[in-house]
Amino acid sequence: MDLDERRDLSETIVKTYPSIAYANESHLPIVAFDKLDGSNIRAEWTSKKGWHKFGTRNRLVDETDPIFGRAPGLVQGKYGESLAQRLRDAGIDRAMCFFEMWGPSSFAGMHKLDEELTVTLFDIAPFAQGILEPARFLKLAEGLDHARVLYEGTVTPEFIESVRASTLPGMTFEGVVCKAKNDKKTKMPIMFKQKSRAWLDKLDAYCGDNKELRNALI
Numbered sequence: 282m283d284l285d286e287r288r289d290l291s292e293t294i295v296k297t298y299p300s301i302a303y304a305n306e307s308h309l310p311i312v313a314f315d316k317l318d319g320s321n322i323r324a325e326w327t328s329k330k331g332w333h334k335f336g337t338r339n340r341l342v343d344e345t346d347p348i349f350g351r352a353p354g355l356v357q358g359k360y361g362e363s364l365a366q367r368l369r370d371a372g373i374d375r376a377m378c379f380f381e382m383w384g385p386s387s388f389a390g391m392h393k394l395d396e397e398l399t400v401t402l403f404d405i406a407p408f409a410q411g412i413l414e415p416a417r418f419l420k421l422a423e424g425l426d427h428a429r430v431l432y433e434g435t436v437t438p439e440f441i442e443s444v445r446a447s448t449l450p451g452m453t454f455e456g457v458v459c460k461a462k463n464d465k466k467t468k469m470p471i472m473f474k475q476k477s478r479a480w481l482d483k484l485d486a487y488c489g490d491n492k493e494l495r496n497a498l499i
Contacts (some may be wrong), residue, residue, distance in 0.1 A: 298323065298338055298379050298404070301458060304473035305441045309461035312415040313432035313440070316474060317401055318455040319383025320390045322352045326365060327375040332357050348392065352382055355400045360425065364402070367421050379404040381428070389484060389498040403428040403458075411468025415460045431457060444475040455480045 298321050325334035335342055335353045342349040360378075368376055380400040386393045402422055406412045413421065419430070431451045432440060436459065443449040444457050456476035463470050476499075488495040 297336075299469060299472075301472050301474045303475065304459075305436070305438075305475065307436045307459065307461060307471070307473070309471060310434055311432075311436055311459040311461050312419075312430055313444075313449075313457040313459045314403065314415075314428040315431050315451065315453055316455045316458050316476070317381040317383050317403075317428065317453060318389070318480070319381040319387045319398075320349070320392070322349070322356065322380045322382045322400060324353070324356045324378050324380065325376070326368060326378060328369060331365065332361060348394070349382070351398060352380075352400065355382065355398065356380060359400060360402060363425060364422075367425070368405075368407075371421055373407045375408040377406045377408070378402060379406070389487070401426055401428060411463060412470055414463050414470055428458075441475060445478050447477045447479055452477070 321338040323336050323338070324332055326332050332353070335356065337349055342352060344350045344353060346352075356378075360380075364378065380402050382392075382398055382400050384392055384396040384398040386396055387398070392398060402425060404412050405418055405421060412418075415430075419427075429451055431449055440449070444452065447454075449457070454477065456474060458472060458474050461471040481499075484495060484498060488498065
């Protein structure tokens with residue numbers, strides 16, 4: 282592996298999606314996005330190479346992967362040129378885009394391989410800029426299928442309870458990811474997540490006494 286390849290790999294690893302902590306308060310206004318229950322898929326795009334590198338949160342994948350081999354085709358089939366044109370129009374030459382791969386029975390990153398799966402865009406990270414703030418992401422992704430906005434404003438006890446009780450309008454099973462403006466040092470949105478009690482109960486039933494597995498899946 283030559284120096285350019287090592288540098289490219291290093292930059293790609295930096296763009297893996299960050300872990301999101303739990304929280305129930307914020308001093309900043311937030312945008313709450315529906316948290317689809319599936320697997321994190323990343324896809325790298327450049328103006329020269331197009332869509333050319335795909336991975337999960339932790340590793341690169343291609344069409345030969347037994348579980349995630351369909352992800353490159355799903356991304357390119359649903360978003361290929363339409364999202365690429367949005368990036369070009371925004372003056373972006375290179376970006377990592379993040380999608381959730383999910384299906385009707387997907388749960389905690391596990392999928393039924395005989396089911397039809399799809400991908401949904403939920404974040405974009407232009408290289409050297411960090412993940413886009415919610416407002417800029419929504420402007421760039423307008424008209425494309427992306428994680429739905431379910432709530433905007435102050436984090437209140439009533440909002441948190443609506444997520445936990447699965448009564449927040451439009452929310453699917455798992456919960457929400459809340460995002461505020463980007464931190465100037467990390468170039469990442471200030472983010473936290475909340476999950477529904479029903480989803481956590483299902484996870485507890487699946488994991489039983491295996492706390493290590495629960496921590497890995499949550």
